[in-house]
Amino acid sequence: MKTYVLIGAGNRGYWMYADAIQNRYNDVARLVGIMDVNSKRASYVSSRLPGNVPVYTDYNKMMDETKPDCAIIATVDKFHSEYIVRTLERGVDVISEKPMTSDAPQCNAILDAEKRTGKNIIVTFNCRFMPLISRLKELLDTGVVGEVYSVHFEWMLDTVHGADYFRRWHRKLENCGGLLVHKSTHHFDIVNWLIGQDPDEVFANGALRVYGPNRSQRAERCSTCPHAGQCEFVYPDGNDPGIRGMYFDCEDEDGYYRDRCVFDSEIDIYDTMSLAVRYKQGALMTYSLIAHSPYEGWRMSISGEKGRLEACQFDTGAQAADPCFHIKLYDRHGGTMTYDLKKGEGSHGGGDERLLRMLFRRDVPDTLGQFAGSRDGAMSILIGIAANISIKERRPVTIDELVSPDKLLN
Numbered sequence: 028m029k030t031y032v033l034i035g036a037g038n039r040g041y042w043m044y045a046d047a048i049q050n051r052y053n054d055v056a057r058l059v060g061i062m063d064v065n066s067k068r069a070s071y072v073s074s075r076l077p078g079n080v081p082v083y084t085d086y087n088k089m090m091d092e093t094k095p096d097c098a099i100i101a102t103v104d105k106f107h108s109e110y111i112v113r114t115l116e117r118g119v120d121v122i123s124e125k126p127m128t129s130d131a132p133q134c135n136a137i138l139d140a141e142k143r144t145g146k147n148i149i150v151t152f153n154c155r156f157m158p159l160i161s162r163l164k165e166l167l168d169t170g171v172v173g174e175v176y177s178v179h180f181e182w183m184l185d186t187v188h189g190a191d192y193f194r195r196w197h198r199k200l201e202n203c204g205g206l207l208v209h210k211s212t213h214h215f216d217i218v219n220w221l222i223g224q225d226p227d228e229v230f231a232n233g234a235l236r237v238y239g240p241n242r243s244q245r246a247e248r249c250s251t252c253p254h255a256g257q258c259e260f261v262y263p264d265g266n267d268p269g270i271r272g273m274y275f276d277c278e279d280e281d282g283y284y285r286d287r288c289v290f291d292s293e294i295d296i297y298d299t300m301s302l303a304v305r306y307k308q309g310a311l312m313t314y315s316l317i318a319h320s321p322y323e324g325w326r327m328s329i330s331g332e333k334g335r336l337e338a339c340q341f342d343t344g345a346q347a348a349d350p351c352f353h354i355k356l357y358d359r360h361g362g363t364m365t366y367d368l369k370k371g372e373g374s375h376g377g378g379d380e381r382l383l384r385m386l387f388r389r390d391v392p393d394t395l396g397q398f399a400g401s402r403d404g405a406m407s408i409l410i411g412i413a414a415n416i417s418i419k420e421r422r423p424v425t426i427d428e429l430v431s432p433d434k435l436l437n
Contacts, residue, residue, distance in 0.1 A: 028097045030096050031057070031095055032059060032089055032098050033058060033060070034060065034062035034086070034099065034102055035063060035124075037102075037402055038273060039124060043124075043383075044383075045072060047387070049054060049080070055387055058181040060095065061080050062083040062085075064084060065277050066082065066084050067280050068277045071272045071277065072273070074285070081093070086110065086113065090114075093100060099123075100122070100124060103203070103271070103364075104202060107126070107127060111140070112136055113139040117142070118403060119405075122149045123148055123151070124197050124406070125150070125152055125407075126208050126209055127150050127212075127404030127405065131412055131429040134429070135434065137401060138401060150401065150404035152212075152213065152220075154217050156379070157386075159352045159368060160221075161397070162366065164220065164221055171333065171356055172212060172330065172334050173334075174312070175224070175310045176309070176330050178218055178311070178313075178327065178330075179314075179326075179328045180218060185320050186259070186260065186320070186321075187323075188323055189323075190289050190318070190319075194285065194295075195285065197209055198287065198293070204411055205296035206297065206298075207233070208411035208415070211411050212407040212411060214325075214403075215406075218404050220403070222307075226304055227307040228305045228424070228426070229305075229414050229425075232300070233297035233301075233418040234300075235296070238294055238318070238319075240290065240294075242290040243255075244290075246282070247287070248262075248284045249286040249287075249288065250262070250286050262286035279395075297418070299316075301314065301315040301316075302410070302414050302416070304410060315389070315434050322344025323344070324340050324347070326338075333359060333427060336356055337357070338353070338355070353367055409426050
């Protein structure tokens with residue numbers, strides 16, 4: 028029986044990890060501690076779980092008393108590095124929520140600590156386990172397009188999902204590196220993993236066009252806003268019992284508001300972004316992310332020496348009604364093949380549960396190399412970190428400027 032502690036008792040930490048361990052994987056795993064800087068939030072999460080899991084606000088006390096085999100890090104992104112390094116130095120393995128961290132100095136510190144201690148980091152890139160992404164990997168590994176020359180990838184967040192990042196702590200660049208690190212780390216990892224190449228240079232543009240101080244009618248938060256009745260961005264989950272218990276009822280301890288106004292002047296992250304990435308092995312990628320689309324989903328094309336793969340996924344809007352995903356393969360002789368894939372059940376098409384099973388039960392062989400370590404975590408965030416620097420300084424930024432190549436050797 029392997030023992031775990033959870034550091035960061037927010038929504039992600041609760042439903043992705045704590046609930047899974049205590050309710051579905053309790054024959055092979057046990058949660059022995061929950062730590063959060065907000066004691067009410069940690070207590071609320073514990074109250075929703077079987078087993079009377081002890082609650083802590085002090086990291087050292089929890090680690091000393093519980094002596095876990097592994098720590099799950101699910102805090103605000105900017106604190107990932109602190110807890111990852113401290114945990115590794117205690118001789119304890121780490122499961123880190125993505126992104127592994129949010130800036131280059133912290134990334135270097137994590138890589139150094141893992142090498143120094145000999146302990147292991149797993150970064151939970153659940154998108155690798157999505158059925159459509161897994162199928163693309165299978166096809167690419169058979170060589171259907173040959174050597175990859177270029178990738179075009181666009182991701183659209185709708186105004187329900189997208190707006191939420193501008194209400195929460197993600198709204199500040201210092202907390203998470205903006206969407207180019209916090210959100211796009213998923214997307215960059217998908218491409219890195221699919222094509223098996225390492226990023227080399229990034230040039231980016233970014234703008235704040237919809238959220239932030241782009242509307243005069245605004246207030247501190249939705250629940251007290253005089254314009255709430257006329258605002259299409261009013262927070263939709265304010266009456267949800269789980270959200271109230273985890274956030275609204277805990278505000279007096281840390282002053283964190285879950286329903287901040289998306290038009291607040293303090294917002295300094297981008298909602299409209301585009302990148303050009305060159306890979307060391309020669310591939311080129313164009314990428315865009317918007318957080319204000321009428322529908323949610325993504326499109327990708329991968330072109331190579333033998334042909335081109337095209338795939339897309341829509342989570343909202345009319346196109347989401349299709350019960351199947353479709354992958355198109357075009358060869359250089361005029362041939363076309365379509366691969367139809369029935370949509371899976373559950374979060375991320377069942378991808379989250381596949382990841383959890385590999386994490387906790389370890390009874391499924393990792394034939395596609397879906398488990399991600401610190402190097403994968405670094406390679407994905409470094410594209411976003413380089414992009415943020417590129418936007419600010421108006422220049423291309425190389426990955427080698429951020430992390431010494433010798434730290435990224437396999």
